Amino acid sequence: MTSAQPPAPGRELSNPPTDGISNLRFSNHSDHLLVSSWDKTVRLYDASADSLRGEFMHGGPVLDCCFHDDSSGFSASADNTVRRIVFSHGKEDILGRHDAPVRCIEYSYAAGQVITGSWDKTLKCWDPRGASGQERTLVGTYPQPERVYSLSLVGNRLVVATAGRQVNVYDLRNMSQPEQRRESSLKYQTRCVRCYPNGTGYALSSVEGRVAMEFFDLSEASQAKKYAFKCHRKSEAGRDIVYPVNAIAFHPVYGTFATGGCDGFVNVWDGNNKKRLYQYSKYPTSIAALSFSRDGRLLAVASSYTFEEGEKP
């Protein structure tokens, strides 16, 4: 993992996880970094100080994690559990369960709820303030057309990307049915979805080296603005080799965004001017996750093999 300040090279954090990284997040309150990994741990780092502040074991590979505040966070695990982790006490307890591995987890400050998406084709909302135990904490279950692959929140909007290239846009205040049901503009499997910090739309990446920029507003004017672009591709002998774009992260201040692909590159883009601003030097392997710190000063890059080509030594 490295934090990056362009154009200075990044700084690799010490004590990385021992297996692939599934996701990493910066806290909204400090430069703490929460990292979930296939080695069944969730680790808490202080990115600026480069120190490991906590390590929490799970029952299975942890597929996602997020902060609640600087003292606690949540994790989504392949053992179907949703856990809350209290960093200071080094404790974690199970908030609830799905019927299949929990793929994504987000905490909504607006709604005060934890939202999880799972391969059991449901979206569940949890209230973390209640006592643990599914009966108390589960707020609602919302079926999805397919297995949930990615989630993103902005304000009161929730964007859910599932298998089969479906996309559901929810208003958190009314989860009974999606505000919009869409299909991904890209022709290939959705890999990641992220909402713009200004809440006007979302970016959606696929396994075919493409990113689509979409807008919530369904008017002609807004829809005319949407576009898609190719990225994370390599040109060889007249053909393009395309790589899945695994991660997207938006800069909280500038609105520019970074994408990370299986080609091992991180590109930073200006969506309004449709230009690539720069590209960091190649990482040793695929980019698994990206996250900007709350002031946008730091960019955390997780590089670990994401199994795009199956089993590999």
Add this chain to the structure above:
Amino acid sequence: MSTQRIDPLVQVETTCRALLNELQIIWEEVGETDADRDEMLLELERECVEVYRRKVDQANHSKAHIRQTIADSEAELAAICSAMGERPVHIRQSDQNIGSLKEELRKMLSQVEEMKKRKEERRNHFIDVLDQIEMIINEINGSTESVSSETVVDETDLSLMRLEELHRQLHELLKEKSNRLKQVQDHLNTLNSLCSVMGMDFKLTATEVHPSLGDSEGSRSISNNTLEQLGTEINKLREVKIQRMERLQDLATTMLELWNLMDTPIEEQQKFQNVTCNVAASEHEITEPNTLSDDFINYVEEEVSRLEDLKSSKMKEIILKKRAELKEISTKTHLIPDTQLEDAIEAIDSGVIDAATILEQIELQIAKVKEEAFSRKEILEKVEKWLAACEEESWLEEYNRDENRYNAGRGTHLTLKRAEKARSLVNKLPGRVEALTSKIMAWEEERGTEFLYDGTPVLSMLEDYANLREEKEQERRRLRDQKRLQGQLIAEQEVLYGAKQSPPKPQSAKKGSKQCTGVPSTKKVALGGPMLQAHKLDSVNSPRISQTRSNKKTEFMLQNDAIPASPAFKRGQDIADAPFRKHPSNGINTNEIESPLKTIPTNDPSNNTMTPLKTISSVDEENRKPKAMHSTASVQMQTDITPPPTLQTSLVEETHEEMEQSFEEKRLALMHSDKQIPSMIQV
């Protein structure tokens, strides 16, 4: 002496006696009386005495004369001596005078002679000196009278002192003369150098001042006048020299400037090295012959004027170049060039307007136009894009009217591709037009002028276009409504009378093309999701997005030249392994499918949202011959309520060819299979 005297005397006496004797004889003969004899003898005696007396008087006279002469001579001598300022050498030495008067006289005379000679000499000297003096004075005074032949000498003063004095005077005069001569020579030298520097004839000039000056050999006038004139002439020439020098220096500076301006090569500059090296010299530093001659100055002047001509012609060139530049920039940004400047440029030749000011003006104009061009750039690009899109739109309309467009033939696939692109362009057009309009308005507000494209305001062009479109839209809507009504009628009829064949669709020529989807709104229902996306993403319209459900089994079609990096692509597609160049057949396929999608108006949200069920049913009815995959697709359509299958089943189905899996799912599956069954149950 006496002896000598005696002799003659004795002789005489004897003679007398003889005579007397004779006389006596005679008398005797004659017989003269004694009285007579005595008388005669007395007479004789008396006569003799007379004679003696006379002789004695004579002798006295002569003696007195001699004495007188001596005295005179003395006096003369004294006078001479006094005139000559010398003491007489010979004072009267009467006491020493033993000798006779005649001796004395002789002496005296000789002395006088001597003195006279000396006086004469002295006098000559004086004359000489005086002559010389006079000559010199004459020379100095510039009088042309020759030395008078009679120099007046003051006879009274012929002393040596005076001679000395005169000699001194002469000496001084000689000095003066030599001074003047030197002066004259100096002046002449100066004159000579001035003349040589200025290429004037020295002899001529010198003789102009005074004829004698031109002659290098003869004596030269040294008169005051001459000197004065020489002085003035020199001053005059010097002034002329200064004038010329200044002129030359001006020319030299001008030349230097021009060289600088025009980057004259060194060889050319060398020719005038001698001029430019003197550009800052002062008057007396310029001494080379002919450097200030008229000819030379003219020569330099000619060169300068040649250079100036060159400069103005170059300037003209530059102006013309700039004018061309200005035109180019103007035409590039579709601005109309300023005619005022054009006229000014034409006027250069007539000399009315100065080239330099025109150059300035042009530069200003260029800067202005550049600035304007820059500010217009963005909008201009958009305008051009819009114009291109309009062209494509009209081409597309043409194309759509063409009945034979699906005939396979040379280049058909290219036109199909072009139609694809054109459609997407056309769909983006309204948004673009709006964006462009708002941009132009902002620009116009900012600049305070209209945005002109080759003279016409773009906003009005856009307006016209928008109106045109609006009309076309309305036309299309009308047609669509008509069709819908027709369709409804038919549906009702079908309900009454049983299934009927699908009504002919006026717009799509081929029935086959309707196989897969047909209906505008729910195209996605029948097709696998990606099939709809066969065209480029950019043209996606909101109404289509608003309600679609894709099936689980998704088909991926390679629409572009991309080769997937990961095996994920290999699953779930039949065409994956097809080399991308097989595009045309696929393309045609997709495009065939596509065209009804596109040709049927897509901008009709009303159709989509209002009657979804109805359209679905018409889809089913219309699509009598769905492809196999699509029949399954329609079955798989989901509603909100059906609970989804569990993950277990999906994991088990992993070997199913058409099962989509994310990398994480795959990895987890691998992990679990490695760990054997218990791990699955674990979940």
